Amino acid sequence: MSFHGSTARLSEARRVAIFGGTHGNEMSGVALVNLWIKNSDDIQRRGVDIKPFIANPKAVEKCVRYVETDLNRAFTPENLSASGGDEFPYEVRRAQEINRMFGPKGSPEAYDVIFDLHNTTSNMGCTLILESSKDHFNLQMMNYIKKAISPASCLVLLNEHPLLKYSTCRSVAKHAVGLEVGPQPQGVLRSNIFEAMRVILKHALDFIELFNEGMEFPPCTVEVFRVNERIDYPRDANRNIIAMVHPNLQDCDWEPLNPGDPMFQTFDGKTIPYQGSCTVYPTFINEAAYYEKQQAFVTTRRETLAASSIRKA
Amino acid sequence: MSFHGSTARLSEARRVAIFGGTHGNEMSGVALVNLWIKNSDDIQRRGVDIKPFIANPKAVEKCVRYVETDLNRAFTPENLSASGGDEFPYEVRRAQEINRMFGPKGSPEAYDVIFDLHNTTSNMGCTLILESSKDHFNLQMMNYIKKAISPASCLVLLNEHPLLKYSTCRSVAKHAVGLEVGPQPQGVLRSNIFEAMRVILKHALDFIELFNEGMEFPPCTVEVFRVNERIDYPRDANRNIIAMVHPNLQDCDWEPLNPGDPMFQTFDGKTIPYQGSCTVYPTFINEAAYYEKQQAFVTTRRETLAASSIRKA
Ligand SMILES: [Zn+2]
Ligand SMILES: [Zn+2]
Numbered sequence: 001m002s003f004h005g006s007t008a009r010l011s012e013a014r015r016v017a018i019f020g021g022t023h024g025n026e027m028s029g030v031a032l033v034n035l036w037i038k039n040s041d042d043i044q045r046r047g048v049d050i051k052p053f054i055a056n057p058k059a060v061e062k063c064v065r066y067v068e069t070d071l072n073r074a075f076t077p078e079n080l081s082a083s084g085g086d087e088f089p090y091e092v093r094r095a096q097e098i099n100r101m102f103g104p105k106g107s108p109e110a111y112d113v114i115f116d117l118h119n120t121t122s123n124m125g126c127t128l129i130l131e132s133s134k135d136h137f138n139l140q141m142m143n144y145i146k147k148a149i150s151p152a153s154c155l156v157l158l159n160e161h162p163l164l165k166y167s168t169c170r171s172v173a174k175h176a177v178g179l180e181v182g183p184q185p186q187g188v189l190r191s192n193i194f195e196a197m198r199v200i201l202k203h204a205l206d207f208i209e210l211f212n213e214g215m216e217f218p219p220c221t222v223e224v225f226r227v228n229e230r231i232d233y234p235r236d237a238n239r240n241i242i243a244m245v246h247p248n249l250q251d252c253d254w255e256p257l258n259p260g261d262p263m264f265q266t267f268d269g270k271t272i273p274y275q276g277s278c279t280v281y282p283t284f285i286n287e288a289a290y291y292e293k294q295q296a297f298v299t300t301r302r303e304t305l306a307a308s309s310i311r312k313a
Numbered sequence: 314m315s316f317h318g319s320t321a322r323l324s325e326a327r328r329v330a331i332f333g334g335t336h337g338n339e340m341s342g343v344a345l346v347n348l349w350i351k352n353s354d355d356i357q358r359r360g361v362d363i364k365p366f367i368a369n370p371k372a373v374e375k376c377v378r379y380v381e382t383d384l385n386r387a388f389t390p391e392n393l394s395a396s397g398g399d400e401f402p403y404e405v406r407r408a409q410e411i412n413r414m415f416g417p418k419g420s421p422e423a424y425d426v427i428f429d430l431h432n433t434t435s436n437m438g439c440t441l442i443l444e445s446s447k448d449h450f451n452l453q454m455m456n457y458i459k460k461a462i463s464p465a466s467c468l469v470l471l472n473e474h475p476l477l478k479y480s481t482c483r484s485v486a487k488h489a490v491g492l493e494v495g496p497q498p499q500g501v502l503r504s505n506i507f508e509a510m511r512v513i514l515k516h517a518l519d520f521i522e523l524f525n526e527g528m529e530f531p532p533c534t535v536e537v538f539r540v541n542e543r544i545d546y547p548r549d550a551n552r553n554i555i556a557m558v559h560p561n562l563q564d565c566d567w568e569p570l571n572p573g574d575p576m577f578q579t580f581d582g583k584t585i586p587y588q589g590s591c592t593v594y595p596t597f598i599n600e601a602a603y604y605e606k607q608q609a610f611v612t613t614r615r616e617t618l619a620a621s622s623i624r625k626a
Contacts, residue, residue: 031557035580063604121498185434185498187601191557191578244344244504265504267348288500291376 006219008136009313012212013112013175017051017102018043018201020117022072022169023289024059027189028181028197029117043201045209055098055116055169058090063187065289066091072116075167080105095169103172114173115204117197120182121288122297123251126154126196129178130224131171133160138175139307141207143220148203152196155254157283157300158224164298165227177204183251186288216311225254225281225300232294234264234272242266245286245296253283257299264296319532321449322626325525326425326488330364330415331356331514333430335385335482336602337372340502341494341510342430356514358522368411368429368482371403376500378602379404385429388480393418408482416485427486428517430510433495434601435610436564439467439509442491443537444484446473451488452620454520456533461516465509468567470596470613471537477611478540490517496564499601529624538567538594538613545607547577547585555579558599558609566596570612577609 020033036043036052043050054060056071068089079092080099088096102111120127128145130138142156157180159165170176179200184193211217234243243264249257256279257263264272274280280299284290287297333346349356349365356363367373371380381402392405393412401409415424433440441458443451455469470493472478483489492513497506524530547556556577562570569592570576577585587593593612597603600610 031580039581121501183498185496185601186500187604188434188498188599189554189557190563190599191560192563194557194580241502244502244507247504250503250505267344267507268352286501286503288498291500 007216007309007311010137010310011112012312013048013137013208014212015049015051015111016113016115016205016208017053017111017173018115018117019053019055019169021057021060022055022116023065023118024056024061025063025065025186026117026119026184027187028119028184028194030054030060031189031194032117032198032201042198043205045205047212048205048208050205056091056094065186071095072168073166075099075105075169075171079167098169099172105172111173113175113177113208114170115177115179115201116168116170117201118178118180119184119186119193120180120284121185122253122283122285123183124155124180124253124283125182126152126200127157127180127283128154128200129157129159129180131159131165131168131176133158133224133226133305135175136307136310137211138177139222139305140211140217140220140310141175141177141204142222142224143307144207144217145200145203146222148206149199154200156222156224158226158303158305161227164230211310211312214312216309219309220307222305222307224303224305225283226303228280228299228301230295230298231263231282233291233296234266241291243272246271249282249297250286253285253297254281256280257282320529320622320624323450323524323623324425324626326361326450326521327525328362328364328424329426329428329518329521330366330424330486331428331430332366332368332482334370334373335368335429336378336383336431337369337374338376338378338499339430339432339497340500341432341497341507343367343373344502344507345430345511345514355511356518358518360525361518361521363518369404369407378499384408385481386479388412388418388482388484392480411482412485418485424486426488426490426521427483428490428492428514429481429483430514431491431493432497432499432506433493433597434498435566435596435598436496437468437493437566437596438495439465439513440470440493440596441467441513442470442472442493444472444478444481444489446471446537446539446618448488449620449623450524451490452535452618453524453530453533453623454488454490454517455535455537456620457520457530458513458516459535461519462512467513469535469537471539471616471618474540477543524623524625527625529622532622533620535618535620537616537618538596539616541593541612541614543608544576544595544610544612546604546609547579554604556585559584562595562610563599566598566610567594569593570595
């Protein structure tokens, strides 16, 4: 990246991948990627090589999130630099393979953009997930997509938290974009979620084509929700869950949660209020896959990021 | 059963079981049964022995539907009469065990009533499932529950189909009652679904207590939806699914589906209409667990059953 005046000059995005089935029971991405592998008309763009790719085929075959360990947590420096083979869990070996195909992570040879398609059981609507507040290419893409799909909306979740950030598949690319659409149960394919995901991808690829063709994108601001804190379910002394997400909070992803608001309801009917010191915006509320991660929801803070003007170098 | 005038005289229901976790990832039943095992205040009724019971503990532990084979299809005469041990799948051995504890199926020693608690990803609301149109005790119970929860509603699904009926856990009892509440994703516990299930069980147990105390229940009619036909997803020559439940049908469980109405939408956007010859009432629409059973939904016909007056013998 270099600047000419206030405009950031960035390399073209020539190599783009679309991952589905990073979690094998999140069906929209699996169906879309399989569709595009058979017929790529939808995702062809001038001057861009776009590769649809099933990230965890064994998990897709079994219709489970993962076979041995969560692939979307496996792209750590330790895993990617380890040598050896069969003694590693399947997903660690798959992460190494993906890193060889689309990376190496952090290198100039890495893919320019990876979109990773996920579903959630939470009522999150269309959510784009970024890992850096300083990636002006991605921020401009977010701005472009938000404008293109208006009056429908999509929100941006920024996971830049020093402890809660995790080592995603898409982090192999120079620009990592997660797309999380819900609510959709695991193992279920809903036409409305499929369609919402398809439309967002369309606009994202349009943006890349326009950028590669030399369009300048003027400075803009992007509203994001920054990951703040992970909230676990209330538990007894044996670590068993003793409460559910409160009906007032269930399905209210992205809505303000204020100190004192109902947060959980115990099995015997007592309300547990939110005890934080300020308003937060919960998301991933009651996501099926996060019970095992001891997470009932994650709190976020609303923030406005500035993106500089960008143009192809 | 004997008749005095037009009143059927039936035995008391002294032994009642409540099964949760027949499918290990259907969380409302698991949570309620675990709660009642710890504290049975909610389910105590005069003169009734009520046993809350986790039917498939291994599947619950792994939060999967089943470990080796579907427990709720395993109560066949062949399985229950087979002798031998470790060579059978876990769920077949468990079925034999459950049959010894709560049966034997079809014998005078069997439990009087088994309630089996299930969740579905379909938008079915509260559904009670019966296996016989001739069980006046159960029909009277349905009538009682429907009146008790009004203006909330619960529907009755009658699975008496010669081919589509399957060998459920609850079929071990003299009176088998399934309770299916949704929509709830697998592996997720929603407070509204938990509460709906708790309330229906409360009324069901109240009915049993009143019956045992000698109350006479006058003749009544019960509207049921009789299982008619299983509809699979459209597939290509390789048996891969090529379409989704149409957005006009998704979430419309129990609503009339007329010949010509949209039924599926292919991945490339074409509508496939319902081609049947008369109006049906679909249910279990887009249930996650039924992809493997080649079932997109089941059609039903509406029917009104007459229940005779009943009273304790
Ligand atoms: Zn995912
Ligand atoms: Zn079930």
